Amino acid sequence: MSQSTDSAPVADFPRLDWVDEALTPALRAAVEALPAAERLVARYHRGWCEADGAPRRPAKSGGGKAVRPALTLLCALAVGARPSAAVPGAVAVELVHDFTLLHDDVIDGDALRRHRPAAWSLFGTPAAVLTGDALLVAALRALTDAPGGQGPAAQELVGALLELVEGQSRDVAFEQAYEVSVADYLAMATGKTGALIGCACALGGVLGGADPDRVAGLREFGRRLGVAFQCADDVLGIWGRSALSGKPVGADLAARKKSLPVVAALAAPGAASRRLRDLYRAPGPLGANDIALARRLLEETGGRRAAEEEAHRQLAAALRALARARPTADACRQLHALARAMTHRAS
Template structure:
């Protein structure tokens, strides 16, 4: 419950930061109730998350709260890097992946680690669960970035192409911008321009990202992160049924872009 409250807090704030007016087919909170109400509600959810976790059994509550606090710091750092990328002229794939670990991987890693920690698992098994979640989170972010460019609003619940229109540097874009060739060069010109992108330019950017290999690179990174997640899961020594359930959940999360 604590992790879900933190997740909802980040969604409220993300929509404000990004200016996204749509969340899961419905108007974002800030667009209905105003930015101050959305920000304060997010703050309240974060406090409620810490309060809920503090009510765990006394012998485990301290470690659980520390796990969540560390995650909150990573989330803020990851989000700050994501915002900074919008103005940065050059962002490497390595920079992007480090941001994704903080923004998305840390929260899913926290969810997995807390399950083990609150159940009394040893540090090795908790570490395996944490790394499983962190790699899975990055794989999920890769799939989400692909959806943001080539998905469908009816399926994803988010405006497709909005990231390109805002010149956001998602993984397919970062990979394409740093690639050689004419398509990458033309994409760099589009991203360096200061005028608002029109629909035709968004469509052009989408084609250029794919032509420059951005989609292929993001799909490949999602597969690598998924493989790393499953290797980490083995360190947690789950039961056969537990391994199957976590494996199936991981596959479902990373198939969203297909």
């Protein structure tokens, strides 16, 4: 259940060129400061070069749509600050996001990332893990080197990291658990995905000089948006298209992941739910026919509908929290558009 599909095209996705322009110089500087071996893996992972270090053609400025840095910069704007004040926070959350993706691909055994071989599959597991570690250190350095970053901003990031690790741990534990409730899933998603997106939004407020109440509203906006994003990601991982997502569609089912459609379906009454439970508990790998059957059972039990409805509920809660942060009108409009695009991705 990797946070993997923020590179998927969506209808009416806001143009984030300005975010790229603000972020990329500082982000490249942070990556170039890494040790040589980790620098190569990080540059490859971000799409800046090929595996041998040769520049990639066409050159890419970054991976995905940089939604987390965009949220950081927009949340600074939302509290009346210049987005440039929050660039160190935007760099930090993007580096942490890359750290999680590198480790996620190792944990899940996913060999594809953004339409290319995942870093671990080319450079080896130790190199991918060490690069993730190096990016985490670089994230902390980017923030603590910033004016005012040593206090509340650094505490914000450290708190999110602790939640993120706990959420990832829950996700891994779910693979061996026979019973996972929707409440268990939402607690996992809040840590694994919501914590970092909440941190991205809060950092915009902190570095923008906002008072604690406005920061709290931005944090809750991001946390709820992160859960909505994960719910939508789970649906995309089962019913999306690999050409859009850059990931193998059906991999979560093949790995018997307890994504939200599955959790909701297993909790439903009826023969289809029992059949899905038997499929998930059967020994041996799931083949293409098994995956197709699982998809059909998820539809029949209402698992897909439940996940989509939860995404809508979480998005509504996010937008209510944003209103409590009293955002400026322009930033509010842009944050609404970005939030809706993140949770209504193409499938």
